[in-house]
Amino acid sequence: MAEYRIEQLAAGTAIPVAARLAEELPGTPRDPTGSTLAAYKASMRAQPYMMKWRGGVLIVSARSWHMEGPPVSQQFVRRLRRESRPGRYYPLATMIEAADSLSTRQLMALSYKFPVLAAVAKGQPALMFMARCPDLAEQAKAPGGLALTPAIRARLRTVLPGMLRTKVGTPEVAALILAIDKGGAEGKDTVGVTLRLVNGQGVTVTGSIFIDEVAGRA
Numbered sequence: 001m002a003e004y005r006i007e008q009l010a011a012g013t014a015i016p017v018a019a020r021l022a023e024e025l026p027g028t029p030r031d032p033t034g035s036t037l038a039a040y041k042a043s044m045r046a047q048p049y050m051m052k053w054r055g056g057v058l059i060v061s062a063r064s065w066h067m068e069g070p071p072v073s074q075q076f077v078r079r080l081r082r083e084s085r086p087g088r089y090y091p092l093a094t095m096i097e098a099a100d101s102l103s104t105r106q107l108m109a110l111s112y113k114f115p116v117l118a119a120v121a122k123g124q125p126a127l128m129f130m131a132r133c134p135d136l137a138e139q140a141k142a143p144g145g146l147a148l149t150p151a152i153r154a155r156l157r158t159v160l161p162g163m164l165r166t167k168v169g170t171p172e173v174a175a176l177i178l179a180i181d182k183g184g185a186e187g188k189d190t191v192g193v194t195l196r197l198v199n200g201q202g203v204t205v206t207g208s209i210f211i212d213e214v215a216g217r218a
Contacts, residue, residue: 099127123210145177
């Protein structure tokens with residue numbers, strides 16, 4: 001609705017109008033119909049929006065726009081749309097790229113269009129590990145997982161976030177195990193990815209799970 005109000009404003013004046021809006025819009029500007037530009041600009045002071053003149057252009061901004069991360073490339077968004085098929089899972093490579101190239105905030109902002117990205121945000125550590133350490137990921141899929149030597153621990157601390165980074169450096173963790181679950185109509189689609197840090201007895205200490213419960217719907 002905020003975009004619609006800006007379009008109304010632009011259509012009602014001969015002055016060029018540009019907008020900088022936040023991903024999570026803070027309410028809707030009021031209807032500009034019947035208002036003068038000066039009166040409408042004054043009314044914006046009571047709302048989480050602001051208007052400025054810059055080089056002969058009227059700029060309408062959400063006050064929080066500067067706090068947003070960089071926008072997601074339209075090329076990647078088009079790819080998600082192209083790969084979205086009812087009843088089918090997204091390619092694992094696409095989910096890995098999303099986890100590695102987008103922030104958690106960006107993933108959640110896009111999840112209203114592509115619900116699977118909420119699952120990517122939740123399982124981001126596991127998918128990021130696959131993107132940044134493909135050689136270790138292959139070893140971690142073997143029976144017993146990847147034994148954590150001092151060199152591997154040091155490398156993983158530069159890749160894994162949060163609790164995983166903390167735990168991978170502790171003596172209680174002995175190995176990293178990566179499991180990829182297959183499913184779908186032909187049993188070939190990736191349904192889930194599980195990353196676990198386990199102790200010497202194979203008991204999970206902590207982990208990260210990506211599960212595609214959306215089955216390609218967007």
